Structures are given as C-alpha cells and as structure tokens.
Amino acid sequence: MKNRLYQSLFLGITSAIAASASYALITPQNEKQAKMESLATTIAAIPSIYDTTSGFIEQAIQLEQLANLEAPLKPQIIHHTIQEDESFASILSLYDIDKKTFRQITRTNKIGARFKQLKPHTTLTLELDQDYQLKTLIYDADDVNTLVATRNNKQFDIHIESRSLDVQEILTQGTIETSLTVDGKKAGLSAEIIDQLTDKIFAWDIDFSKDLSAGDKFTVIYEETLVEGRRLKTGNILAAEFIIGDKSYSAIRYQNSEGEVTYYSPQGKNVVRETRKPFLRNPIKFARVSSGFNLHRRHPISHRIRAHKGVDYAARNGTPIQATGGGKIIFRGRQSGYGRVVIIEHDEQYKSLYAHLSRFNNQYKLGDTIKQGKTLGYVGQSGAATGPHLHYEFLVNGVHKNPMTVELPQTEIQENKGLLARFQQKARPYINRLNQANSETAIINVDKFFAKKADKL
Ligand SMILES: [Zn+2]
Structure with a gap:
C-alpha cells in the first residue's frame, strides 16, 4: 500500500523530470539550472521517500547529473x-x-x-x-x-x-482535580498504570466515574524498567492507595503459595473480586463445630451406625446462615430427617447443602441466584435434630467431602493465620511507605497553609 503510494509519487517526479529535460532543449542553461534546483529542493523536502524507494535513489542520481549540481543527495x-x-x-x-x-x-x-x-x-x-x-x-x-x-x-x-536493564520501584502521588486519567497523567503515571488501578485493582471498590472528587488523593508504588538509565516501561503496581473523603482504600500485590498473584487489603482481604475465593470455609461466622464429618458415626437418635456426611454447627435459633459460595438455589423445601433444607449449585462441580433451618430468607426463592456471604436462612432444629444447629454438606462432583478439610479452589489470606502473617510481613514495608507518603503530604499541606496565612498577615 505504502509502496504503491511512493511509486505514484515516483512516477509523478519522473514525468516532471522528462518534461524538464525536453524543456531544457529550448531554454537557456541558467533557467534549466534554476528549474532543476527547485525540483531538487522539492524532493529534498520529502526525505521519507529516500527511506523506502531504492529506485528513487537512482533517479535522484540521474537528476543530479542532468542538473550538473554538486551532489547534494547521498542518502x-x-x-x-x-x-x-x-x-x-x-x-x-x-x-x-x-x-x-x-x-x-x-x-x-x-x-x-x-x-x-x-x-x-x-x-x-x-x-x-x-x-x-x-x-x-x-x-x-x-x-x-x-x-x-x-x-x-x-x-x-x-x-x-x-544493554543493562534495571527495575526500580517508583512512588507517585497525586491529588484529584479533574479525574484520575487527567491527574494521574499529570502526576506521571502511565496509561497502563492508570488502567491497572481502574480496571483491575479497585474496579470493585471504587466507582471511578462518580466516587472521586477534588481533593481526593492517590499514591501508587510501581515497578519501572530502565535501559541504561532511560525509562523503558512501567510494570506491576506493587501497592496503591486512594483516599476518598475520609475513607482509605489500599491494595498490596501478593503472590500466594499457589503462585496466584492478586491484590489484598492490609487486612488480607482479596480486593480483586474476580480472583476472590469462590467459597467461604464456614456458613456461620464464629460458630462451634458440634459434630464433624464422619462416615462411621453412630446416629444420635437412631443409635445406628450412619455416616455423618457433613458438619454440624451449634448455634442459637435464628442465627443467620450465609451461602458459602455464590450460585443457584436448586432446592428450597423440606426433606424428612433434614427438615428445612437449602441446596445451592455453585457450578457443575460444587454443591452446598444447609439443613435443619428454622426458616428461609424469603428474599431468595427456588431457582434464584444468591451471592457468596448472603443470608439464605436461619438456624433451627427442623427435621430430626436434638437441638438447634446447622447441618452443612459440601459436595464435589456429587461426592460428599469434609467441608472442614476439602481443598477449596482458592484460599482467602484472611482466613488462614499462617498465610496472613506471611502476607503482612511482605506487605508491611509497602503499607509503611504509603502511610509515610501520606503523612509527608500532610506536612507539606500544613506548610502551605501556614505559608498562605503568612502571605495574608
Ligand atoms: Zn449433621
């Protein structure tokens, strides 16, 4: 395409040369010389042609010879x-x-x-x-x-x-005046870094179209690759914080033991919802396990050996039960020994079952989808139960698994003390740097404030 364009330019010039050449026969030498010089100047003004058309080079030489000029064209x-x-x-x-x-x-x-x-x-x-x-x-x-x-x-x-390649960590801070796109750029953030902030890290917690207002602050620590001291590209965001009004949102990059990289709050909560763990370990917060998963248990009522294919959580009547994972309610009703039961299908592989409920949460009907952590019903003792408790089952490909030990697709750092400690150790320096950067700007602002006051006095 491009070559064709050059070709047509080239043809145009060739005919110009031909015309000049014939014209030269009947015009004085100095006039011919002037025309050739003007033509040469015109061509010299489009240097990109030299770069792509080798045929043109030859033509330029011919032109020089025709014009008897000092060779100005030696691309x-x-x-x-x-x-x-x-x-x-x-x-x-x-x-x-x-x-x-x-x-x-x-x-x-x-x-x-x-x-x-x-x-x-x-x-x-x-x-x-x-x-x-x-x-x-x-x-x-x-x-x-x-x-x-x-x-x-x-x-x-x-x-x-x-060339030698260096990666360094950069801390950039800015204040919102117009928008993150405008003010981030002004502060020196690349478009890639801004995209990472808006589309990946804070996409679920901050609505960038309306939550930010003038005076809000952002701090970003990110990698920058240098080739022989020259900025080549920006890389991963290592930590970032937005201060919106009096609320703070921070995220620190961390690679967990399974090699997955995502961003966590300083408390170890995964802020990138799409990589969030699809299951909570427990359907009731802070409940005591009264009976574990046991395939050879003697049933407390029938006294016969009967597998206990779930976990019992002792809790007061009416304690909310949360869906351990998001999914579709495929059963909501009574099952003889189980009393009031809810079954959630999470995807083709996973199902969870909640039994002995005192009542259902009427917000969710059969066939509805429910999000992780939402209340599906309340603890009771419907069916064959000796006291109020939740009987909880977890099925993988139709097989009952011990909900306490089953390998869940991902682990939320927050729920694993060892992991949380490791994460916080790694995150601490970044959290400190974010805090320090904020306190420094606070000092600068105070200085500015006093400087303004001094101006007025
Ligand atoms: Zn049970």
Whole structure:
C-alpha cells in the first residue's frame, strides 16, 4: 500500500523530470539550472521517500547529473519500518541489495540468522556506502538486544549488543482535580498504570466515574524498567492507595503459595473480586463445630451406625446462615430427617447443602441466584435434630467431602493465620511507605497553609 503510494509519487517526479529535460532543449542553461534546483529542493523536502524507494535513489542520481549540481543527495542511512508482509529478503531486495549479501548475513552465525525473524512495526536500520552497498545493519531485536552486522571486506561481522536493564520501584502521588486519567497523567503515571488501578485493582471498590472528587488523593508504588538509565516501561503496581473523603482504600500485590498473584487489603482481604475465593470455609461466622464429618458415626437418635456426611454447627435459633459460595438455589423445601433444607449449585462441580433451618430468607426463592456471604436462612432444629444447629454438606462432583478439610479452589489470606502473617510481613514495608507518603503530604499541606496565612498577615 505504502509502496504503491511512493511509486505514484515516483512516477509523478519522473514525468516532471522528462518534461524538464525536453524543456531544457529550448531554454537557456541558467533557467534549466534554476528549474532543476527547485525540483531538487522539492524532493529534498520529502526525505521519507529516500527511506523506502531504492529506485528513487537512482533517479535522484540521474537528476543530479542532468542538473550538473554538486551532489547534494547521498542518502546513506535508511530507517526502514517493517510492514506486515515484509521479510528480511524482501527488504534487502527493495534496496537493491543482492541475494549474496542476504546469504552472507543469515548464514554467518546464529545471530545473523535472527535477521530472518524481523517483527512488523519495528525498525531496521541500513547504512549504505558511496556505491550503495550495504555497510551496516542494525536491528533492535527486543528491549535489550541489538543485532549488528558490519561489512568487513567480503564478509560480515555479526554480533549482539546488550544493554543493562534495571527495575526500580517508583512512588507517585497525586491529588484529584479533574479525574484520575487527567491527574494521574499529570502526576506521571502511565496509561497502563492508570488502567491497572481502574480496571483491575479497585474496579470493585471504587466507582471511578462518580466516587472521586477534588481533593481526593492517590499514591501508587510501581515497578519501572530502565535501559541504561532511560525509562523503558512501567510494570506491576506493587501497592496503591486512594483516599476518598475520609475513607482509605489500599491494595498490596501478593503472590500466594499457589503462585496466584492478586491484590489484598492490609487486612488480607482479596480486593480483586474476580480472583476472590469462590467459597467461604464456614456458613456461620464464629460458630462451634458440634459434630464433624464422619462416615462411621453412630446416629444420635437412631443409635445406628450412619455416616455423618457433613458438619454440624451449634448455634442459637435464628442465627443467620450465609451461602458459602455464590450460585443457584436448586432446592428450597423440606426433606424428612433434614427438615428445612437449602441446596445451592455453585457450578457443575460444587454443591452446598444447609439443613435443619428454622426458616428461609424469603428474599431468595427456588431457582434464584444468591451471592457468596448472603443470608439464605436461619438456624433451627427442623427435621430430626436434638437441638438447634446447622447441618452443612459440601459436595464435589456429587461426592460428599469434609467441608472442614476439602481443598477449596482458592484460599482467602484472611482466613488462614499462617498465610496472613506471611502476607503482612511482605506487605508491611509497602503499607509503611504509603502511610509515610501520606503523612509527608500532610506536612507539606500544613506548610502551605501556614505559608498562605503568612502571605495574608
Ligand atoms: Zn449433621
């Protein structure tokens, strides 16, 4: 496409030359000279043409010869942007570089062979000598490695130049005046960092379209990659905080023992809801387990050996029972020994069952979906029960599992003391830095306040 454009430009210029040449026969030498100079100036003003049209180079030489000008056109360094459909071979041929050169470069060593893996939208730099022979070839293969091929007599010396890469942690702070997009940029945050804040980390806790107002503050600690001291790109957000009115929202990046990376509040609560654990361990907060999962238990009423395929939680009549995971209510009614029962299907794999309820939560009917943590009903002793308690079952692929020990898809740090301690140890320095940054700005603000007062006095 681009080449076609150049081609038409090229044809246009060719006809201009032809016209000038015939015109030259009947005009004085100085007038011809002036026209040629003007044409040469016009062409010189569009240097991108040199970069892509080798045929044009020849034409330019002819033009010079025609005009008898001092050679002003010696394009020698070409920065070629690689197009989708181009290859190393096709680019060389575009600049009239022969197949022998292609073979010499690609067959010298493994580095030379890498010239065959040019990526679209990157730049290949070609340096040509006086005779338009390839002298040097330079290609940034990635952020740190540059391939260099240099002609040395009849062959090429090919090597890689590597730059040093540093990752540093940056703390950036700002105050909202207009929006996070505007004020974040002003504070020096990249678009990627702003996207991470709005779409990933705080997407569930902050409505960025309406919650922020002037004076709210943000602090972000993130990684920045430098190549030889030059900022190359921003990486992961390590910690961030928004102070909205008198509320604070913080998140710290953490990789748990299963290798999953997400963001947690300083209390160990996963703030990224899509990576939140789909199940709570217990359907009742702070309840005592009165009878565990036991496949050989003697039944308290029938006194026969009968498997206890769940866990009993002793709790007062009317204690709320929360859905341990979000899902669809597939049963809500009575089952002889179980009394009032709710069964939730979480997905194809998991089901949870809650029995002996005193009553259901009327907000949820059969077939409704219920979110994790929402109250589905209340503790009672309906069915065969010796006292008020919740009988809770957890099924994986239709098989009863011990709800206390079953391996749940993910673990909420908050619920695991050991994990919480490890997380907080790792998070502490970041929490301290966020707090420190905030107290420093508070001091600055106080200083400003007094400075203003002093102005008025
Ligand atoms: Zn039970």
